[in-house]
Amino acid sequence: MAAATLRSVHRRNSLLPLFETCRLRDLFFFSSSSVDPAAAVGVTISPDPNFMVEYLVNSCGFSPSEAAMFSKPLAHLRSTEKPDAVLNFMRSQGFDGAGIRKVISWKPNYLCYNVEKNLAPKFQFLRDLGLSESDIVDAILKNHGILLFNVQRSIVPRLEMWESLLGSRELVLKHLKKTTRFFHSSVEKTLHPNLKFLRDECGIPEERLSVVLISHPQLISHKPESLRDVVARADELGMPRQSRMFMWTVNILQRVSKERFEAKVEFMRRFGWSESEFSSAVRKAPTFIGMSLDMLRRKMDFLINVVGYTPSFIADKSNLLLYSLQKRVIPRFRVTEMLKSKGLLTGQAKFPYILQLSDTKFLEKFVLPHKENVPELLDILRVEGVCKGK
Known part of the structure; x- marks a missing residue:
């Protein structure tokens, strides 16, 4: 089962043609033929190793201090030919100035990339998956590592594995656009070992794991030793691994450092x-x-x-x-207190039960039956933004 999850030959074969049939001509507004840098229009050649600082300020909009920092990996450049090509390409693909600065700040060496060989194939692959121009921009801003990966060796295996885990291509593309670092982790070094650990050592059923991953894929995207440490923390809390809450506990602990966790323990101790x-x-x-x-x-x-x-x-x-204090706890408490003051609420309805009701059920049971005699109930909910137009 694990092997089937990790590798689907059918999916692999269906994805590779996307890479092999990249329509690069659709992405270029310039010729890929060799050009003498000195003769290229707008290209600057300088013997000054610090000229890239001025270039990053003038061409990208960085502040002088930011440009000085991000220019260090670019100190070997003596020409703006490649940076110009990269910037022109990124702009042609829908990136605005802020987006370009964000990408460059993550890895200034992107400005050294060969557009035709290193960048265009990735953009074309994402386009062939059905992503729009704005979708591709969002995906790269969330997962700029896509620009680092080889399509065939890295992007396809990641796409294939996540599709198997989440159950649909649509969910994979949704996370690609919205979830930071979703596509960064290696299949062989991170995803596969983490899945094996959770399934084989922790005994987590695949369907239970999938439920958590659909909304929180980062759970298996961290280093294996980090995941093991978080599972140990869940064990220390006495959470049974067989419990359906176990994976949700691991997920939240992964996002809360030990220091923050201990601060919560101490904080709640003060409350008794x-x-x-x-x-x-x-x-x-x-x-x-x-x-x-x-x-x-x-x-x-x-x-x-x-x-x-x-x-x-x-x-x-x-x-x-x-529960939300402002949107649920406070307004529902005020409603129940008013009903009690009018003698309209018996002691049978406990407040914890009232809190867990959906908005619709709460209105049906505790508000609408009394709206004629106690119109203030609707006013309470409207003030809190809970009830509109009732």
Whole structure:
């Protein structure tokens, strides 16, 4: 099964022709024939090794200090022929000045690339996948490593593997446009070992893993030793690997450093949580450890000082911390308090239950039946932007 996931011969064969039939002529507005740099129109030749600083300022819009820093890898250049060709090509493909500066700041040596050999094939390949000009710009700004990769040896295997894992080409292209560093990790050195570790050593079923990867593909994009460290942290929290929450816990821990995690432990200790209560709360609702300390403070203050819950109750019902304070917790609490003041809410409807209802269900059960007698309920929700036009 792992081999089938990692390599699909059918997909590989269907992708390679895209590379082999690149229509480079569609991408060029200049001739690829050899040109004498000295005779090329607009090309500057200079014996001054620092002339690239001025070039980056005038041609790209960098500040002098930025240009001085980014020019260091370009100190060997004595002509603007290649940089001019790269900049002209990038502009022809829809990159504006800010986008070009971003790409160059990541790797100034892109200005040394041969457009026909190093850049155009990648753009044509992405175009053949069905991406528009603006899509390609977004994909490269999120995953500039595409410009580094060989189409046949690197881009195709990555595309093939992610398509197998996520289940569709559309999802792969969506992440390519929106997810930073989605395409950076090596199949053989990173993706394959991480998948093998999670499946074979951790016992995570493939379908459960796929559910997490569809929304968080970065989970297997980090170095294998980093993933092992995060799994060990999840184990320390007492999260069973068989639990459906295990992979979500690993995912959030991967995005929260040990230092930030320990800061959350100490912060919640001040609210009265024991270490075991903190671990229990994370096992039930791991997402809350990704919140800022300020947001956690505001939620804990409201739930304790306004709603009246004890810290231990919140630890036991840690999903309470996941709801939006302004859009859900506060307006629904105000609605329930008003209903209680009118004698319209019995003690059977518990606030945690009320919070977990969808907006539609909440309106149907607690607002609309009383809108004639208590019109203020709709006003509360409109003020908070929860209810519009009801």
